[in-house]
Amino acid sequence: MPRDNQDDLILEIRNMSKSFGQIHALRGVQFELRRGEIHAVAGENGAGKSTLMNIIDGILRADEGTIRLDGQEVDITSPAVAQELGIGFVHQEIALCPDITVAENIFMGATSTSRRTLMNYADIERKASQILRPLGDIDPSALVRSLSISQQQLVEIAKALTLDCRVLILDEPTAALTEREAKALFEIVHALAAQGISIIYISHRMVEIFESCDRVTVLRDGQYIKTMTVADTTPREVVSAMVGRVIDSLYPEKQRADERSDEIILEVRNLTEKTRFRDISFQLRKGEILGLAGLIGAGRSEIAKGVCRLGLDVTGEVVLTGRRLALRDYGDSIEQGIVYLSEDRKGDGLFLDMSIAANVSALDLRQIAGGLGIIDESREADLASGLADQLGLKHGHVRQPVSALSGGNQQKVAIAKMLSVNPKVIFLDEPTRGVDVGAKAEIHRILRELVRSGVGIVVISSELPELIGVCDRVLVVREGEIAGEVAGDEMTEEMIIYLASVGQDRRRNS
Amino acid sequence: MSEGKNMATTGATAPFRPRQGAGPADIVRRLLRMRETGLVLIILALFLVMSFASPYFLTWVNMRAMAMAFAVEGIVVVGMTILLISGGIDLSVGSVTALAMVIAGLLFLAGVDPWIASAISIAACASIGAGMGFFVTRVGLHHFIVSLAVMVIARGLCLLGTGGRPLGLYTLPPEFKFIGQGSIGVIPVVIVVFVVVVVAFDFMLRRTTMFRKVFYTGSNEKAAAYSGIRTKKVVFLTTTLCSALCGVAGIIYMARFGSAQPTFGIGMELNVIAAAVIGGASLSGGTGTIFGAILGAILLSVVSSSLALLDVSVYWQDIIRGSILLSAVTIDHYLNKRRG
Numbered sequence: 001m002p003r004d005n006q007d008d009l010i011l012e013i014r015n016m017s018k019s020f021g022q023i024h025a026l027r028g029v030q031f032e033l034r035r036g037e038i039h040a041v042a043g044e045n046g047a048g049k050s051t052l053m054n055i056i057d058g059i060l061r062a063d064e065g066t067i068r069l070d071g072q073e074v075d076i077t078s079p080a081v082a083q084e085l086g087i088g089f090v091h092q093e094i095a096l097c098p099d100i101t102v103a104e105n106i107f108m109g110a111t112s113t114s115r116r117t118l119m120n121y122a123d124i125e126r127k128a129s130q131i132l133r134p135l136g137d138i139d140p141s142a143l144v145r146s147l148s149i150s151q152q153q154l155v156e157i158a159k160a161l162t163l164d165c166r167v168l169i170l171d172e173p174t175a176a177l178t179e180r181e182a183k184a185l186f187e188i189v190h191a192l193a194a195q196g197i198s199i200i201y202i203s204h205r206m207v208e209i210f211e212s213c214d215r216v217t218v219l220r221d222g223q224y225i226k227t228m229t230v231a232d233t234t235p236r237e238v239v240s241a242m243v244g245r246v247i248d249s250l251y252p253e254k255q256r257a258d259e260r261s262d263e264i265i266l267e268v269r270n271l272t273e274k275t276r277f278r279d280i281s282f283q284l285r286k287g288e289i290l291g292l293a294g295l296i297g298a299g300r301s302e303i304a305k306g307v308c309r310l311g312l313d314v315t316g317e318v319v320l321t322g323r324r325l326a327l328r329d330y331g332d333s334i335e336q337g338i339v340y341l342s343e344d345r346k347g348d349g350l351f352l353d354m355s356i357a358a359n360v361s362a363l364d365l366r367q368i369a370g371g372l373g374i375i376d377e378s379r380e381a382d383l384a385s386g387l388a389d390q391l392g393l394k395h396g397h398v399r400q401p402v403s404a405l406s407g408g409n410q411q412k413v414a415i416a417k418m419l420s421v422n423p424k425v426i427f428l429d430e431p432t433r434g435v436d437v438g439a440k441a442e443i444h445r446i447l448r449e450l451v452r453s454g455v456g457i458v459v460i461s462s463e464l465p466e467l468i469g470v471c472d473r474v475l476v477v478r479e480g481e482i483a484g485e486v487a488g489d490e491m492t493e494e495m496i497i498y499l500a501s502v503g504q505d506r507r508r509n510s
Numbered sequence: 511m512s513e514g515k516n517m518a519t520t521g522a523t524a525p526f527r528p529r530q531g532a533g534p535a536d537i538v539r540r541l542l543r544m545r546e547t548g549l550v551l552i553i554l555a556l557f558l559v560m561s562f563a564s565p566y567f568l569t570w571v572n573m574r575a576m577a578m579a580f581a582v583e584g585i586v587v588v589g590m591t592i593l594l595i596s597g598g599i600d601l602s603v604g605s606v607t608a609l610a611m612v613i614a615g616l617l618f619l620a621g622v623d624p625w626i627a628s629a630i631s632i633a634a635c636a637s638i639g640a641g642m643g644f645f646v647t648r649v650g651l652h653h654f655i656v657s658l659a660v661m662v663i664a665r666g667l668c669l670l671g672t673g674g675r676p677l678g679l680y681t682l683p684p685e686f687k688f689i690g691q692g693s694i695g696v697i698p699v700v701i702v703v704f705v706v707v708v709v710a711f712d713f714m715l716r717r718t719t720m721f722r723k724v725f726y727t728g729s730n731e732k733a734a735a736y737s738g739i740r741t742k743k744v745v746f747l748t749t750t751l752c753s754a755l756c757g758v759a760g761i762i763y764m765a766r767f768g769s770a771q772p773t774f775g776i777g778m779e780l781n782v783i784a785a786a787v788i789g790g791a792s793l794s795g796g797t798g799t800i801f802g803a804i805l806g807a808i809l810l811s812v813v814s815s816s817l818a819l820l821d822v823s824v825y826w827q828d829i830i831r832g833s834i835l836l837s838a839v840t841i842d843h844y845l846n847k848r849r850g
Contacts, residue, residue: 310736331738340736348732353796354725362726362737365719373719417737 009071010035010198011056011167016065018051025051029065029224031217033167038189038199040209040230043219043242044464049202052219053169056200057089058082069167088160092171094152096144096159103128103140106159131158135188150181157188168192169200174208186212204295206235206501218242235502236494243464243493251441251469252448261286264322265456266338266425268307271316276302277480280316284425284456289447291471292460293496299480300460301343304427308333308340320424334363337424341414341431343460349414350402357384357398360416367420387416391446408439415446425456432466444470464493476500545790545842549805556812564819572815574698580811581704582759582766583782584804588711589755591786591803592721596748597728597795598646598653602638603756603782604775605664610635610760612668615677615770624686628764632757638664639753643746653749661779668772677770690766700762707755712800724748728795784831785810788838810834 011033018026026048033039043049054060056067058076067074069085076082082089096105103125128140135154144152153173160168170189174182189212193199201213209216210230218225218241225241263286271280277299284290292300306314310330318325320336327333330340342349351359357380361368368380384398393412395405402413411431418426431447432440447470451457461467467474473487476499484499486492560567586603593600610631617627638660645656692699715721726734727744734741764770789806791798810831817827 329738329740330735331740334738342733342736348730348736351726351729351733351796354729358722358725362734362739364738365722369719375717375719375722377717 008035009033010069012068012071013052013056014066014068016052016055016067017063018055018060019063024222026055026062026222029219029222031224032227033198033200034214035198036193036196037214038193038201038212040201040203040213040216041219042203042209042216042238047219047242048222049219050171051222053089053171053200053202056082056167057087057169083163083165086164086166087169088163088165088167089169090153090156090160090171090173092173094149094156096152096155098145099143101125101141101143102132102138102147102155105144105155106131106140106162108159127162128158131161134191136184150185153181153185154188157185161192165197167198167200169202171202172204173201174203174205182208204501206238206498209238210235220244235498239494239497239501243497251466252445255288255451255472259287259452265320266307267317267319269317269319271303271306271314271318273302273306273312273314275480276312277306277477280306280482282475282482284458286454286456287451288472289451289457289459289470291467291474292458292477293464293467293474294477294483294500296462298477298500300477301429302480303477304340304429304458304460308338308427310340334421334423337421339363339418339421339423339426341418341426341428343429343433345407345410345414345434350410350417352403353401355399356388356393356395356402356405356413357381359402359413360384360387360398360420363417364421383420384416387419388412390419391416392442406439408435408442411435411439411443415443419450423455425458426450427458427460429460430462431459432461432463440466464496467496468493546799546802546805549789549802549809553805553809553812556809556816560812560816560819564816567816567819572819576811576815577701578698579815580807581698581700582762583778584704584807585707585755585759585762586752586778587782587785587803587807588707588800589752590782591789591791591798591800592711592715592724593653593748593752594783594786594791594793595715595728595795595798596724596745597731598745598749598752599657599783599793600639600642600653600749600752601657601779602642602661602664603752604778605661605668606635606638606753606756607760607763607778608668608772608774609638609664610757611764611770611774612671612677612772614761614764615679616671618679618682619677624682628761631761632754635757635760636750636754639750640746642753643749646749647742647746665772665776672770672772674772676772679764679769682765682768687765687768690762690764690768700766703762707758708800708804715800725796728797730796781807781810784835788835790842806838 009032011031013029013031016026016029016031017024029048029052031041031052041049041052051060055062056076058078058081061077067076069087074085076085076087079089097108103121104119106128107124125140132138132140132154135158136151138147138151138154144155147155157168157170157173173185186208189199189201201209203209213230215227215229216233216238217227218238220242225244228238228241264283265286266284267282269281272278280303282290292303294300302312306312307318308330309327309332318327318338320338325332325336325338327336333339346352351362361380361383365373365375368383369375381398387393388395388398391412393416394409402410405413411434415428415431418428428447432443435443444466447457447459459467459471461470468491471491473485474491474496475485476483476496478500486495486499557568566572586607590600590603613634614624614627614631617630618624622630642653642656642660645651646653689699689703694702715724723734723739723744726737726739727741731741734744763774785807786798786803787793787806788809789799789802789804791803813831813834814827817830822830
C-alpha cells in the first residue's frame with residue numbers, strides 16, 4: 001500500500017469493527033484518505049461500504065476501532081458532530097424538503113445550529129447563490145420540487161458544502177443522473193478536490209472509478225481487501241478483488257445435458273417502457289433457469305413487471321408457448337400463467353396480518369370458491385396445506401397469521417402463493433433476500449424441481465454467487481438494456497460485474 | 511437462529527397440525543381469543559349490574575327501546591365497517607342518512623309513490639358514495655377529506671331542500687310506515703330488517719370472494735395489486751356501498767318518524783366509527799367483523815341507556831362514551847403489540 005504521503009492524511013481509520021446481532025458488517029477495516037484526493041470505495045452489495053460511511057458520519061457507532069481526523073483521534077457520536085468536524089455526506093437518496101426553496105434547503109443544517117431567532121432570507125439566498133454558482137445554473141429562490149433530479153443532487157452537494165467540509169462523502173451520486181449530468185458532476189468534484197477537499201466516492205461503476213478517481217479501496221464481506229492506485233490497476237483487477245469468493249456446493253445440481261431443450265416457453269420481443277428499459281428481447285427455454293443480473297436500478301425488476309403488466313405501460317410482444325398474449329393488466333397475466341414474486345416480501349408480497357391460507361389463495365379466489373363466489377374454507381385450507389407440504393413450510397396451522405413465521409417460511413408462503421395458480425412462468429425477484437442459509441438452499445432446490453416439472457423460471461438477484469449457482473444462463477441488464485448474456489463456463493462473477501458496470505461485451509473487442 | 515425463535519412462537523399452536531379438523535378444545539380456544547367473546551362478556555356483565563341497579567332495565571319496554579335505538583344505526587355500522595376494512599373512512603354518514611330522508615320526503619310530497627321515492631333516494635345516496643369513490647380512487651384524494659366535504663355539502667342540501675324545517679309526512683300510507691313502526695309478532699320490523707342485513711353481510715364478508723378482496727385491499731393495498739386484484743375498484747365499491755346503506759337507514763328512519771328531519775344524524779359518524787373500532791375494525795384497514803362492530807354498537811347503546819336510567823347527566827354520557835372508545839382502542843393496541 002502506498003505510504004509516501006503519510007503526513008498528508010486527513011482521515012485515517014484503523015481496525016474498525018461493527019456487528020449487527022450476529023452479522024459482522026465490518027471486521028477490522030482500515031481506510032486512509034489523503035488531502036485533496038478522490039478516493040473510491042468499491043464492493044458488492046453487503047460488503048460494508050454503507051456501514052463504514054455511516055460510522056464516519058456518526059449515524060452508526062463502531063464497536064471497535066479508531067478514527068483520526070487530521071491526526072487527532074475523534075469520537076463521532078452523531079451526524080451533528082460529523083458536521084462540526086467538517087465531514088459532509090451526500091446520501092444516495094435525495095433527502096430535501098420539496099416545498100421550500102433551494103436556499104432554505106441548503107441552509108437547513110446551518111439554521112438548526114444558528115442562535116438567531118429570525119430567518120434572514122435575503123442573506124441565505126445571497127449565500128446560496130455564491131455556493132451554487134460553480135455548481136450550475138440553479139435559482140436559489142426556486143422550490144426544490146421544481147428542480148430535476150440531477151439539480152436536486154447538486155443542491156444536496158451544495159448543502160454539504162455550506163458546512164465547510166474537509167471530507168465529502170458521495171454515495172453513488174450518479175445513480176439518478178444522465179451521462180451528461182454525471183460528467184458535469186465530475187467536473188465539480190474535481191474542482192472541489194483541487195481546492196483541497198477530500199472526496200470519498202462510493203460507486204459500483206468501473207468507468208467512473210477509472211475516469212475520475214485517484215485511488216480505490218475494495219471491501220468484501222465486511223473486510224478490507226486492498227487499496228490500489230487507479231493509474232496502476234485495471235478494472236479486471238478491481239473486480240476480482242470485489243468478488244474473490246469461491247462458490248461452494250450450496251447450490252443444487254444444474255440442468256443436465258439430457259434436459260436441454262429447444263422448446264421455448266416464453267419469448268419477449270422488443271419490450272420497451274418509456275424511461276426504465278427499451279428493446280428487451282429474450283427467450284426462456286424449457287428446463288432452464290434464466291437469471292437477470294445487473295446493478296440496482298438497472299431495470300431488472302422493471303423488466304419482469306413489464307412482462308406481467310404489473311403497473312407498467314409497455315410496448316412489445318410477449319409470446320407464451322407459441323401464443324402471442326394481449327395482456328391488459330396483471331390480472332390477465334396471472335390468468336395466462338405468468339406471475340411475479342416481489343422482491344419486497346413485507347411491503348408488497350404478503351398480507352402479513354392475514355392467515356397463511358388467505359395469502360396462498362389471493363391470486364385466484366375462484367379455485368377455492370363454489371357457485372355464487374362463496375369461499376369453501378376447507379378447500380382453501382387444503383390448497384394451502386398441500387403447497388405447504390410440497391415446499392416444506394414449517395407452520396402450525398394454515399389459519400395462523402403469516403407474521404408469526406420466520407423470514408424463510410414467509411418466503412415459502414410467498415412462493416406457495418405463486419404456485420397456487422399452476423403458473424407457466426414465474427419471475428422471482430430476490431427470492432432469497434433476508435432468508436437464512438438453510439432455507440436459501442431449500443428454495444434453490446425447489447426452483448430446480450419446478451423447472452424439471454416444466455415451469456419456466458426467471459430469477460432476479462443482486463447476489464452474484466446465487467445467480468451463478470442456480471441459473472443455467474444469465475442475462476445482464478445495464479441501464480435498461482440487455483448488455484450481454486453469459487452461460488456455462490463464461491458465467492463468472494467477474495464477467496457479470498464487467499458487463500453490468502462497464503457495459504460493453506468485452507468478448508467482441510478481444 | 512430465526513428458525514428457532516419461530517419454533518418457539520408457533521409451539522403454542524403446534525398440536526393442531528395442518529388439517530382444519532377442529533376439536534372441541536380448539537373451538538373453545540379460538541372462541542376465547544376472539545374479540546367478540548370479550549365484548550359479549552362485557553355486555554353481559556353490564557346487563558347483570560344494571561338489572562340490579564335499575565328495576566326498569568330488564569323490562570321488555572326498555573329492551574325494545576334499546577334495540578330500536580341501535581338497529582337502524584346498525585345498518586350504517588355495517589357499511590362503515592366494510593369501508594374501514596377496505597382502508598377507507600366516511601364522515602358523511604350522518605348527513606347522507608338525513609339527505610335520504612329529505613330526498614324521499616320531498617319526492618313523496620311532490621306526489622311520487624313512497625316506495626319509488628325511497629328507491630330513488632337510495633340510488634341518489636349510492637351515487638353520492640360513487641362520487642366520493644371517484645374522488646378517492648381516480649383523483650387520488652384521501653377519504654377523510656372527501657367525506658368531510660361531502661358531510662358538509664349533504665347537510666347543506668338537506669337544509670336547502672327543507673328550509674331547515676322537518677317535513678311532516680302525515681299521509682304516508684300505513685304499509686310504508688310498517689317498515690319503521692310495525693311488528694311481526696312481538697318483534698319490530700326494524701329489528702328484523704337489521705338482523706337480516708347483519709347476518710347477510712356478516713356471511714358475505716366472511717365467505718365470499720368479493721368481500722375477501724376487501725380484506726386483501728385493506729390489509730396491504732400494494733400486495734393486493736401485486737396479486738392481480740383491482741384495488742381501486744374495490745375501494746370504489748365499498749365507498750358506494752356505505753353511502754347506499756346510509757340511504758336504506760334514512761328511509762327506515764323516515765318510515766319510523768313519519769317525517770323527514772334535515773338536522774337528523776349530526777354526530778352519527780362518531781358513534782358509528784366508534785362502534786366499528788370497538789368491535790375490532792382498524793382505521794388502517796384489513797381487520798374487522800360485522801358481528802364485532804354490532805357488538806360495539808350494542809355496548810355503546812347499553813351504556814347510554816344505562817346512564818340515562820341512572821339519571822346521569824347527558825353531558826357525562828358523552829364523556830363516558832368517549833372514554834370507552836379510548837380504552838377499547840388502547841387495550842387493542844397493546845394486545846396487538848404483544849401478538850406482533
